[in-house]
């Protein structure tokens with residue numbers, strides 16, 4: 144892993160507070176975190192500890208109220224809405240617990256979506272989608288609608304969509320949460336393979352055995368990083 | 375995003391809610407079709423009415439007995455109990471009024487006509503040669519009425535094509551003797567076409583010299599007097615002269631009415647245009663309703679697809695792109711519906727021209743363009759609100775929506 148030491152992501156004093164009525168919930172409380180290119184990190188911790196909020200902040204889906212977030216040497220606070228969207232599109236892949244596939248589109252079309260939004264010409268798109276389908280073993284499922292696929296296959300389609308644009312970082316929020324242990328293990332294997340090919344991987348999970356597979360394990364408690372262990 | 379992809383993407387969305395989409399299309403199509411059809415009807419009616427008067431041109435005046443407000447308005451069919459306009463009046467006007475090029479008195483009645491064993495009733499018009507030239511009636515065979523003094527009766531007549539066919543069939547009519555009531559007249563000419571105006575079918579009429587008609591119907595009274603004004607004369611001045619002459623002749627009392635067809639035509643035109651605009655305005659309400667329906671559909675779509683919007687944002691769609699996608703959805707519905715409406719409207723108008731060939735139904739381009747434009751614009755305006763709402767959604771919130 145030649146680029147391991149290149150600094151890639153840095154969170155400094157990140158805070159995110161939600162207000163429910165007059166009650167403030169500190170979902171992220173002065174989080175400091177450095178992630179190098181190619182790392183494999185699991186994020187664990189009790190429910191409500193801020194794991195998803197952390198991932199959303201890293202993924203530029205959410206804006207922290209305080210602190211600095213630097214990715215690829217760019218301070219994200221200067222980016223406007225459109226630039227953030229394009230940053231997500233080009234550099235970040237998301238995998239969600241509930242897949243978030245579009246029901247009326249088949250596997251191939253779901254995977255192609257980021258390139259469709261980016262205006263990539265169909266020819267070029269096809270080549271990329273074909274490669275991703277093959278990589279994830281979905282070639283013979285390309286024309287199936289999400290409802291015709293198993294949970295594991297759906298999550299693989301979602302992963303395909305996440306990696307289509309060759310992002311440098313993959314954020315997976317409980318990717319196995321809706322799957323039985325066998326499909327869950329398959330999905331984790333796919334993610335780990337991608338990590339071995341160089342992508343930075345952050346996985347939020349409640350499954351200790353899955354969490355332990357990561358090189359680096361972060362434990363969140365009450366919006367703070369309580370443990371950060373590297374093997 | 376590429377245009378084709380935008381259309382495909384929104385098309386797939388619309389296809390997923392076929393019933394909903396179809397209802398919206400139908401409402402938009404009905405709105406546009408209503409606007410176009412009603413415009414077509416209005417324009418047809420206007421064209422028809424104007425066509426009825428167009429032969430008169432702008433250099434013509436018509437006088438009839440009785441006093442009615444002149445600016446516009448139909449000439450009364452029967453003069454109120456006023457003094458008659460006589461041939462002497464006509465001759466005096468012809469002599470005194472400068473600026474009058476031609477003058478044609480008219481007596482109209484119905485008389486039994488017959489040739490050999492065939493007979494029928496026919497509209498019989500007593501007039502002079504000038505009438506044919508003023509109204510632009512052409513001769514198919516033979517000659518027009520000769521230039522004889524107005525007061526001179528003569529046993530000659532001109533017949534229309536319908537009468538010719540009914541009484542003579544294929545045999546030549548010109549030169550034959552036609553019995554009109556108890557007189558015999560030699561047929562000297564055959565008019566061409568219907569020349570119908572004022573609801574009168576001239577192919578179904580017999581024309582005789584005005585003095586002959588007066589004695590036939592035993593009347594002094596003229597039904598109408600037509601004037602054609604010289605090219606360089608002022609209509610208003612001629613009008614004034616004629617009125618003065620008639621007032622003098624009728625002991626200072628003005629009991630005739632002069633109608634300027636161009637004033638009449640423009641009044642009719644204004645009236646009918648206003649009518650057209652009014653019904654089109656009413657029809658436009660259905661376009662508005664269709665626009666509101668599109669807003670509702672878009673709102674429902676945004677609400678149902680909140681988590682999809684979150685996903686699209688997560689994988690790189692900026693707010694503007696989301697807004698554009700939902701607007702496209704609305705505009706695609708509006709466009710397809712509107713085009714459908716144009717087809718329906720034009721078909722109805724086409725059918726109208728088939729069933730009523732006399733009425734020139736037609737939808738002007740401005741109507742088609744503005745119907746399409748209004749359909750498009752209302753949809754864009756109405757859909758903007760929900761589309762913008764979609765665009766402004768926070769990705770995290772949208773993603774967690776169910």
Ligand SMILES: Nc1ncnc2c1ncn2[C@@H]1O[C@H](COP(=O)(O)OP(=O)(O)OP(=O)(O)O)[C@@H](O)[C@H]1O
Pocket residue numbers: 161162163168169170188189190191192193194195196197
């Ligand atoms: N949009 C929001 N509005 C209000 N409070 C929120 C919102 N999102 C998160 N929170 C609160 O912030 C805290 C952290 O939430 P977060 O979703 O990050 O937890 P988590 O660690 O992912 O939990 P879980 O394991 O259940 O997914 C929770 O108390 C949650 O209720």
Ligand SMILES: [Mg+2]
Pocket residue numbers: 194195196316
């Ligand atoms: Mg969570």
